[in-house]
Amino acid sequence: MRGFARRHTVREALSWLDAQLRLVEPEDVSLRVASGRVLAAAIVSDVDVPGFDRATMDGYAVVADSTEGATPYSRVALRVIGDALPGSPFSRALARGEAVRIMTGAPMPAGSDAVLPAESTEANPDAPGSVAAVSTVSPGKNIGRRGEDVAAGTPVLEAGRLLRPQDLGLMSSIGLPQVSVIRKPRVRLVITGNEVLPAGTRPHGYCITDSNGPMLAALAERDGAIVDFPGLVPDEPVAILAALHADADIVIVSGGSSVGIEDLAPTLLATHGELAVHGIAMRPSSPTGMGRLGGRLVFLLPGNPVSALCAYDFFAGRAILALGGRPKAWPYRSLRAALARKISSPIGRVDYARVRLEGGRVEPLSVSGASVLSSTTRADGFVIVDEDSEGFPAGADVDVFLYA
Amino acid sequence: MRGFARRHTVREALSWLDAQLRLVEPEDVSLRVASGRVLAAAIVSDVDVPGFDRATMDGYAVVADSTEGATPYSRVALRVIGDALPGSPFSRALARGEAVRIMTGAPMPAGSDAVLPAESTEANPDAPGSVAAVSTVSPGKNIGRRGEDVAAGTPVLEAGRLLRPQDLGLMSSIGLPQVSVIRKPRVRLVITGNEVLPAGTRPHGYCITDSNGPMLAALAERDGAIVDFPGLVPDEPVAILAALHADADIVIVSGGSSVGIEDLAPTLLATHGELAVHGIAMRPSSPTGMGRLGGRLVFLLPGNPVSALCAYDFFAGRAILALGGRPKAWPYRSLRAALARKISSPIGRVDYARVRLEGGRVEPLSVSGASVLSSTTRADGFVIVDEDSEGFPAGADVDVFLYA
Numbered sequence: 163m164r165g166f167a168r169r170h171t172v173r174e175a176l177s178w179l180d181a182q183l184r185l186v187e188p189e190d191v192s193l194r195v196a197s198g199r200v201l202a203a204a205i206v207s208d209v210d211v212p213g214f215d216r217a218t219m220d221g222y223a224v225v226a227d228s229t230e231g232a233t234p235y236s237r238v239a240l241r242v243i244g245d246a247l248p249g250s251p252f253s254r255a256l257a258r259g260e261a262v263r264i265m266t267g268a269p270m271p272a273g274s275d276a277v278l279p280a281e282s283t284e285a286n287p288d289a290p291g292s293v294a295a296v297s298t299v300s301p302g303k304n305i306g307r308r309g310e311d312v313a314a315g316t317p318v319l320e321a322g323r324l325l326r327p328q329d330l331g332l333m334s335s336i337g338l339p340q341v342s343v344i345r346k347p348r349v350r351l352v353i354t355g356n357e358v359l360p361a362g363t364r365p366h367g368y369c370i371t372d373s374n375g376p377m378l379a380a381l382a383e384r385d386g387a388i389v390d391f392p393g394l395v396p397d398e399p400v401a402i403l404a405a406l407h408a409d410a411d412i413v414i415v416s417g418g419s420s421v422g423i424e425d426l427a428p429t430l431l432a433t434h435g436e437l438a439v440h441g442i443a444m445r446p447s448s449p450t451g452m453g454r455l456g457g458r459l460v461f462l463l464p465g466n467p468v469s470a471l472c473a474y475d476f477f478a479g480r481a482i483l484a485l486g487g488r489p490k491a492w493p494y495r496s497l498r499a500a501l502a503r504k505i506s507s508p509i510g511r512v513d514y515a516r517v518r519l520e521g522g523r524v525e526p527l528s529v530s531g532a533s534v535l536s537s538t539t540r541a542d543g544f545v546i547v548d549e550d551s552e553g554f555p556a557g558a559d560v561d562v563f564l565y566a
Numbered sequence: 567m568r569g570f571a572r573r574h575t576v577r578e579a580l581s582w583l584d585a586q587l588r589l590v591e592p593e594d595v596s597l598r599v600a601s602g603r604v605l606a607a608a609i610v611s612d613v614d615v616p617g618f619d620r621a622t623m624d625g626y627a628v629v630a631d632s633t634e635g636a637t638p639y640s641r642v643a644l645r646v647i648g649d650a651l652p653g654s655p656f657s658r659a660l661a662r663g664e665a666v667r668i669m670t671g672a673p674m675p676a677g678s679d680a681v682l683p684a685e686s687t688e689a690n691p692d693a694p695g696s697v698a699a700v701s702t703v704s705p706g707k708n709i710g711r712r713g714e715d716v717a718a719g720t721p722v723l724e725a726g727r728l729l730r731p732q733d734l735g736l737m738s739s740i741g742l743p744q745v746s747v748i749r750k751p752r753v754r755l756v757i758t759g760n761e762v763l764p765a766g767t768r769p770h771g772y773c774i775t776d777s778n779g780p781m782l783a784a785l786a787e788r789d790g791a792i793v794d795f796p797g798l799v800p801d802e803p804v805a806i807l808a809a810l811h812a813d814a815d816i817v818i819v820s821g822g823s824s825v826g827i828e829d830l831a832p833t834l835l836a837t838h839g840e841l842a843v844h845g846i847a848m849r850p851s852s853p854t855g856m857g858r859l860g861g862r863l864v865f866l867l868p869g870n871p872v873s874a875l876c877a878y879d880f881f882a883g884r885a886i887l888a889l890g891g892r893p894k895a896w897p898y899r900s901l902r903a904a905l906a907r908k909i910s911s912p913i914g915r916v917d918y919a920r921v922r923l924e925g926g927r928v929e930p931l932s933v934s935g936a937s938v939l940s941s942t943t944r945a946d947g948f949v950i951v952d953e954d955s956e957g958f959p960a961g962a963d964v965d966v967f968l969y970a
Binding site: 312 | 655714734744762770771775778783787826899937
């Protein structure tokens with residue numbers, strides 16, 4: 163048995179990784195499924211929205227001058243000559259002293275220059291076919307101008323934008339049936355371990371049931387990947403090597419990532435591709451590896467589930483986010499709060515400390531090992547101790563990244 | 567034409583709404599798709615994880631006493647009698663002076679009480695079949711105890727929890743093939759308007775292309791709904807009434823929600839069900855209605871897209887979140903920052919002001935109308951002015967809810 167000859171620092175590992183990260187190519191998708199996707203190219207409208215002047219209130223389209231002097235005590239009669247409804251315009255022109263009953267969204271009739279709101283009118287029982295204005299309206303009032311929402315030729319959304327629901331609405335309003343977005347990175351999950359039973363099996367004997375497969379699949383999907391996880395892979399060189407050659411942008415191997423006799427993946431990757439990083443000065447997750455095989459980025463994550471989670475978030479998740487055009491930062495909200503107890507960590511090593519928030523203070527969980535996944539379900543989040551820090555004293559303000 | 571006889575306050579409208587909100591029933595789903603879902607019942611494990619004591623380091627399983635006195639200058643030889651690998655235990659018992667080569671995760675052999683780490687040993691060339699201990703180990707060291715992650719009988723996750731990736735891992739590790747989660751509320755989207763062209767069509771003439779359908783579908787899915795949006799519904803009583811009777815928990819109608827001659831939905835709902843709220847003292851979105859039809863909650867949203875977005879987030883989204891077991895609060899992150907310019911709003915009305923963040927300050931957007939959807943794509947978020955407030959002066963700290 164042997165240890166790692168030398169451990170990379172987290173900074174070195176990230177530096178190698180960041181130099182590998184290339185955006186994947188775009189694809190066209192229907193607007194219906196584009197929310198949360200990353201826009202590949204700026205959107206420029208080639209139409210005006212609306213394509214015509216329209217009423218922004220229910221009332222009467224008029225020549226504003228016609229209402230001059232109108233008050234509740236000096237009502238001005240206007241002859242009602244027709245109706246304008248949304249999608250159904252009044253077809254003739256309107257003159258001074260005339261009014262067209264109009265609904266919000268309906269096109270303004272030719273000749274009109276304002277909408278007199280319904281509440282500024284009264285019925286005119288003395289003169290059928292007319293309405294009484296009880297206040298004035300100024301020219302241009304209560305009209306939405308052609309192009310006021312989007313003017314043709316205007317860039318409306320920037321490349322790289324994470325699309326929001328209202329962005330889909332806006333793109334739909336300018337007539338786009340689909341949109342070019344960054345393709346989702348394809349991730350092949352390779353879960354190994356002769357002692358591991360497939361998810362859905364009750365653990366028995368000296369076997370454990372796979373926790374990393376369901377967890378890593380959900381993490382990768384959260385970060386925008388399409389996950390291919392066809393089942394467990396036996397701890398055999400031929401099977402692992404075949405899986406490393408998957409049709410994917412990223413291969414994530416869980417288990418057998420260290421330097422023991424059953425740790426096959428690092429040697430296979432070094433032999434058939436490039437094992438650029440192996441062994442990282444961090445806890446947990448030190449037996450993590452990274453490299454390339456053809457066009458694929460390969461991540462070798464430890465089988466211990468806390469290590470797998472931590473190494474995923476530090477490295478594999480970062481790659482998925484970047485390939486998919488998303489910010490590389492932790493996909494967790496953070497808050498700043500005071501530590502209830504100190505956290506110690508040696509210089510030169512990054513620590514990932516699971517914590518609870520209790521009464522507004524940050525309580526580090528006392529957990530022994532990287533194999534205790536329940537520590538990450540009992541925790542509210544984690545605190546990172548950088549490699550140039552010895553930790554934090556009780557009472558220090560720290561950044562907590564929240565799992566939920 | 568007539569206005570609203572009386573507008574409900576937002577507080578009254580929310581009070582009616584909150585009294586209607588009932589959690590929908592649970593359903594079983596595969597763990598593979600359970601991330602982000604809401605757990606319907608607490609999870610209690612009926613197995614120990616791990617189900618056996620195991621090594622937490624690579625090294626040698628020993629009787630700790632055997633290493634007494636071992637130092638680099640006084641090496642203690644141990645006879646290596648076999649191997650223990652994960653899933654492949656050493657089958658006999660181990661005695662004082664003996665060692666079993668063991669890998670992380672492998673079951674502890676009977677008789678052993680510690681793992682001497684590989685780095686505390688040296689090869690023993692003088693005596694083949696033996697290894698030299700160069701330091702001592704204490705009893706219990708480097709062992710993960712049966713049940714240390716999950717002990718049988720322990721509740722591991724609470725009902726109502728929003729499931730995280732690591733929760734799926736934990737549930738998988740105790741052998742669960744599926745999990746009971748709150749069913750996704752089913753939402754029928756009813757988009758009306760004779761002037762509205764279906765999404766994917768270029769706007770032309772006096773028609774506009776539907777923006778609310780794609781936007782509302784994405785909003786409802788964001789909030790955990792399954793959306794049924796089979797296409798536009800003609801502005802005809804028979805068609806709208808049929809759509810209101812959809813097989814759904816919630817029906818969201820967009821367009822024709824006001825009191826004009828073409829506003830059919832409010833009358834249909836009042837006639838065939840209950841129109842509990844119609845007209846709300848808020849801007850935009852004042853022509854919003856809410857009611858019930860059979861077991862369905864019905865929301866009548868204005869056709870103007872900013873009004874539709876705002877009324878969705880205030881009312882329909884709140885209902886979807888609550889029916890699905892999620893917190894009813896705005897699903898937007900907020901931050902507190904100072905206003906660059908004042909925001910005014912009359913007492914008695916809630917205002918939804920779109921804002922940009924510029925150099926850390928909050929800049930209200932100058933936009934005229936509820937029809938300008940691009941105001942919500944240019945905005946970074948919004949500020950709410952409550953009904954008992956006249957707004958905020960320049961320089962005041964306000965809560966900004968962020969769209970992204």
